Amino acid sequence: MRLSRLFLLTTGLLLSLVTALLLRSVWADRHTVSTAELGLATMERAHLAMLVAEKASAERGPAIPVLNDGEPANPALRQRLTEFRAATDAAFDAALAALAPAPDTASRRAQAELEQARREMAAARHEVDRIAALPAAERRSPGTRLTRAPIDQMFRVIDTVLGCVTTLSAAAEAVYPGLSMPLVGARHAAELREYAGRLGSQFTTALATQQPLGERERREIPELIGRIEQLHSLITLQARVGQAGSALRAALDGMDARYFGIGLPFVRAVAAQAEQRAPGMDSAQFVARYVPPMQSIVALRDAMFDTARQAAGAEVAAARSRLLVNTVLGVAVLGLELSVFLLIRHRVLLPLLRSTRAMNAIMAGEIPEEPPPVTRRDEIGDMKRAVAALREATLRRRTLEREREQLFEQLRIASDTDFLTSLPNRRAFTGRAADLLAQARRQRWPVALLVFDLDHFKRVNDQHGHQVGDQVLCEAARRARSQVRQGELLARLGGEEFVVLASNCDPEQALQLAERLRAALGDTPMTPGGQPLPVTASVGVACAAAGQAVALDRLFREADQALYAAKAAGRNRVCCGGQPRQAADAP
Structure with missing residues (x-):
């Protein structure tokens, strides 16, 4: 096994072991925190x-x-x-x-x-x-x-x-099993508040009719009072067993004084009177005297719940603190171990590994990145200086090879480009047109080939000179390029003749493109040397239907025939399939 792999394997195993122990500890602490938070949230929802x-x-x-x-x-x-x-x-x-x-x-x-x-x-x-x-x-x-x-x-x-x-x-x-006493006590206090309310509701009919209590009320009132006394005993016992604090004891004393000292005796007196005759008061008076003492039960419930909530909050805070401490300690241990490994790797393994990779890259014909200056004076420093010298020699050789490839590429581009107009020449057009036609057949697109040349161009050369003629050709190429969409192939075939191959172009679109080309070339006079010079063009169009397998030679023949027909019909026009379309301003 290679030294680098052995070191990485050993380091990975040790780091994995430490990380696993750390994650297990953090996960356990996090689970404790989540459970405590959920319990506290559930407690709040219960409240x-x-x-x-x-x-x-x-x-x-x-x-x-x-x-x-x-x-x-x-x-x-x-x-x-x-x-x-x-x-x-x-x-x-x-x-x-x-x-x-x-x-x-x-x-x-x-x-x-x-x-x-x-x-x-x-x-x-x-x-x-x-x-x-x-x-x-x-x-x-x-x-x-x-x-x-x-x-x-x-x-x-x-x-x-x-x-x-x-x-x-x-x-x-x-x-929170340890908080069962205050939680159960708070629940019992809530039940006590309800039973106290139900006890008062037993007088609804008697107060409404100003009649003595009915048979049902006389039976249920003692049962409710018994249940209230039972809950009172349970709450008192839970407060004592749970070692109630001062606030809880004060709330318990308040309930004993207000409800069990005032409210409940009042109900007993009204019940005793209403068993034989009318209660002697209306509903509003009864509610005004009985309901306020019941608030002491609510205060006790809230005090017991606050006791449980505070204890639960303290447990959540303690769990979070343990999670933070254990996480920090674990990360510190992991960081210390990682620092030791990094030190060994940086001082011993990496220099050897980098030099080995650089040698392998040079042997494979690649150029490694430029290394930093070598300052070490030991054997590893000598090796790195030797690798740097070999890299420089390889880099010089690669530079010469790249310059040669660039020269070849420039020659290739020159062979495919018309030197005067910078348009693709016939050779380049033929190669690219084959790819466009193949794509059109796969996509089932219609194809159009447009061949156009400048009318009476020989006369321009004869009357104005070849320099003006060259300027006219360059301007014609520029105007034609402005009318061609992306994906359409424009080239100069030679002399004053140009060609456009348009895929996904039906006959109507092809005629529109031809008219745009003819108008761009002929509607505005050219100005070679600053003097206006009217130049027109004739366009021949050949089309192939969608999905039709057609050869480029056939399209050229049909387009040339259409171009000859346009010439024969008087020039400065478009012809497709032998039918010339006269320009609007043609004579």
């Missing part, structure tokens, strides 16, 4: 879903007075309900916008549950509006439960939203 549950539950508060409103309706109650509905819609929008781009399964399932809850909320609102539109006497008649039905529908909305909260919270707990 947004909790806000949806809070706003949807709070919407029942202004809905109850609207359902129990008298006649005429109080517009302030309807306006307040509209504002709460807008807040609920904004919470739905924010939560769904956060869930829409999420790629994980839990977020997609939660998105479907939240969309279902929104549809249920729309149906519940429709029912609220329908019942509120009924006459007050019908809504308030004893024994009726019209105002309770839409509230039950709103209960089902919250059940669906809480299912979404549970889905997202469980996904976050799977990422």
Whole structure:
């Protein structure tokens, strides 16, 4: 094995091993960071879903007075309900916008549950509006439960939203098992807020009809109070086990003081009174006294969630820090190893490798790039100076060969170019025309050959001299070149005769080209030596149909015959197939 390959193989294996270890470490750390970020994002989405549950539950508060409103309706109650509905819609929008781009399964399932809850909320609102539109006497008649039905529908909305909260919270707990206590506590607080709201909603019918509680309400109120007390115990236990901080303890104390010290005793008193007689207050008064203490539950929920969020944020920051440190250390180790390899390669291997390649290139007849000045005084320096001397000798030989090839090329071009007009001559035209005709046959293009010469050109030479005649030929070539499109071949056949071969050119286009040539040559007098000299041209046109195999000689014969016909018809005209076309200004 060659030394260069052995060195590269060894270097590649060692670098691959170090890189693989580095990538594995970075990938593991990056996966940890991604998982932590996903868990934190899922936690934030769970909080947004909790806000949806809070706003949807709070919407029942202004809905109850609207359902129990008298006649005429109080517009302030309807306006307040509209504002709460807008807040609920904004919470739905924010939560769904956060869930829409999420790629994980839990977020997609939660998105479907939240969309279902929104549809249920729309149906519940429709029912609220329908019942509120009924006459007050019908809504308030004893024994009726019209105002309770839409509230039950709103209960089902919250059940669906809480299912979404549970889905997202469980996904976050799977990422952060150590944060299960505050996350579960926040979820229990959200449930507690909902059950507290449902407890207040049990008085909807009694407040509307000013009648005692019904059988269903008397049965459900103790059940709801029991569930509230159970959630209270769970939240308190979780706060103690999780070693709650000062902010969390303050929120817990606030809930105990406000809701369990004021709100719940108030409901118990109203329930005890409403079992035997009317509650003694309307819906607005009940909501004003019961709803504000419930905000302490929301404050506890947010405090528990903030505890979990801060802990998760700290874990994400720690994971990012580990990723950065490990990446920097790994890159440093990799850079150090690479520096050692590069030093060996630069000082030992590369000079030998470059000299070897230069020798091989010279042996193959190539000229390597000019090497930098040799400053080394060791054996490698001697070898590089010898290679440089050999390169200079080869370069001088190659320069002589290139000059000879350029001379041959100039001779070839001169042999194919008319020296006077710089147009291709007959020899060059014949070679290029064969390629154009072959291409036309492959592409199934029509072909046209135009042969034209200057009328009475011998008279110009005789009367004005050959120098003027040469100027006329050069001007004729220049004007003809200006009328020829790219891809059309223009050449001087000899004397005053020129030819154009046009592929993808039908007979009508060929006649138009011939007329342009005739007009360009004959419509404006030439001015050799500054004196105007009228010169006209006759054009013979021969055409071949698309796909037709035609020889160049045949086209020349037909074009020459057409040219003779144009001459015979009086010159300064175009003839195709023996039929002359007289110029507009011809005599």
